[in-house]
Amino acid sequence: MTTRDLDSSTVKSAYARWAPIYDAGCGPVMVKGRRAAASAARAVGGRILEVGVGTGLSFDDYDASTEITGIDLxxxxxxxxxxxxxxGRYPHVRDVQLMDAHSMTFASAAFDCVVAQFVITLVADPERVLSECHRVVKPGGRIILVNHLYSEVGLAAAVERWAAQRTRSLGLRPEFPFARLQAWAHANKDAILIERRKVAPFGIYTLVCFERSRQARAA
Ligand SMILES: C[S@@+](CC[C@H](N)C(=O)[O-])C[C@H]1O[C@@H](n2cnc3c(N)ncnc32)[C@H](O)[C@@H]1O
Known part of the structure; x- marks a missing residue:
């Protein structure tokens, strides 16, 4: 049994409080997950959309061969x-915009790759955000997520369930199950789960990658 999804007003007020201290507090802890996702995105290259770009901690992880657009709530x-x-250190970052990932204003198939680092578990409607990411990525393009996901069993799962209610107002969600991401891909024609792997430190983060099929599958 997991908690209900966070609502956007909780997320907005939590990250208004996080903003002044976010880089110092969350920068080092999440750096390996962030880098793993950016590295997977660099391998795709081209136009990359970063959903929930936050304070731009990932800007150093991309290079001049890519063109980064970021959005955040x-x-x-x-x-x-x-x-x-x-x-002036990030000429590859073209634009950042105040935008809700549930209803993006970008044209369909506008990006080669969509990255969301430590975001999908926090949004009010994760399946809708995934579908929006799928819409704006080109056929053959990828959606790359990195997050802490629910441990499902054992002591870690018990701690995550215990922490879930207590960390909501901080805009954190420690018990989001992988099964929801998988179910979204199963329910969406043209979305293919191509990778799921643990990343450092200690495998507490999971990188998940979906590809938008080049050939539309029959519904
Ligand atoms: C944990 S922070 C991660 C920031 C950044 N990706 C990083 O790795 O440092 C989550 C970010 O997602 C943003 N966010 C949450 N819900 C969102 C939504 N519906 N649309 C856009 N951004 C959202 C929050 O405002 C916050 O900046």
């Missing part, structure tokens, strides 16, 4: 990302 988090862009 939180204006204070995006303000930090814009400060990084203003440094």
């Amino acid at each position: 939180s204006a204070p988090m995006l303000a930090k990302a814009r400060e990084k862009m203003a440094s």
Whole structure:
């Protein structure tokens, strides 16, 4: 039994509070997961959309061969990302926009790759966000997610269930099951689960990759 999905107003108020301390507090802890996702995205290359770009901690993980667009629901988090862009160190980052991942304003098939690092478990409707990511990625393109996912069994699962209610107001969700991501792919024609692997540190994060099929499958 897992908790209900977070709502957008909880997420907005949580990340308004996180913004001033996010880089110091969450930068080092999540760096390996973030890098693994960015590395998988670099292998696809081209136009990359980062959903829930936050303060732009991933900007260092891409290079001039890619073109990054970021979106986020939180204006204070995006303000930090814009400060990084203003440094001039990230010419590959073309734009960051205040936008809700549930209803993106981008044209369909606008990106080669969509990346969401530590985001999909927090959104109000994860399946809808996945479908939006699928819509804006080109056929043959990829959706790359990295997150802590629910451990399902044992002590870790018990701790995650215990922590779930207590961390909601912080905009955290420790008990989101992989099965939901898998079920979304099964229910969506043209979405293929191509990778699921643990990443450092200690395998606490999971990288999940979907490909949008080049050939539309029959419904
Ligand atoms: C844990 S932070 C991760 C930030 C960044 N990806 C990183 O790895 O540091 C989650 C981010 O997702 C954003 N977010 C949550 N729900 C969103 C939504 N519906 N649309 C866009 N961004 C959202 C939050 O505002 C926050 O900046």
